[in-house]
Amino acid sequence: MEKRQSRRSYPREVVMQVLSSCYDHPTAYAVYERARKIKPDISKGTVYRNLKLLEERGEILALSTGGVFTHYDGHTEKHSHFVCKKCGKIEDVFVKTPVPAELCEKFVVTESKCVYYGYCEKCAPENGAVLKN
Ligand SMILES: [Zn+2]
Numbered sequence: 001m002e003k004r005q006s007r008r009s010y011p012r013e014v015v016m017q018v019l020s021s022c023y024d025h026p027t028a029y030a031v032y033e034r035a036r037k038i039k040p041d042i043s044k045g046t047v048y049r050n051l052k053l054l055e056e057r058g059e060i061l062a063l064s065t066g067g068v069f070t071h072y073d074g075h076t077e078k079h080s081h082f083v084c085k086k087c088g089k090i091e092d093v094f095v096k097t098p099v100p101a102e103l104c105e106k107f108v109v110t111e112s113k114c115v116y117y118g119y120c121e122k123c124a125p126e127n128g129a130v131l132k133n
């Protein structure tokens with residue numbers, strides 16, 4: 001019984017393993033490609049289904065950054081994201097952004113999701129942007 005149970009949940013564990021071991025916020029297809037390295041017979045449909053399930057359970061985050069694809073994040077602790085407009089790199093950002101006072105007068109804000117856009121360290125010079133250090 002115990003063994004059947006763990007075998008049945010195996011694809012989900014693979015998906016979870018892929019996501020918890022990376023920080024680059026892969027697309028569903030990239031998750032599938034990495035999952036295949038761990039479990040070669042895993043199907044794309046299985047990976048996509050499990051991504052949806054894990055997202056619904058709050059075990060992973062699905063991230064829309066304005067692009068065509070949804071990106072996935074295996075790290076659900078509170079954080080924001082920075083998206084490079086040039087290379088598309090998505091990085092975790094741990095900053096505390098206070099809720100604006102004007103908002104608090106009208107609403108009870110319980111959470112916020114922030115995505116910052118701009119140029120990463122590598123792309124900034126190529127675009128004539130300067131990092132303020
Ligand atoms: Zn970049």
Ligand SMILES: [Zn+2]
Pocket residue numbers: 025073075079080081091092
């Ligand atoms: Zn993240």
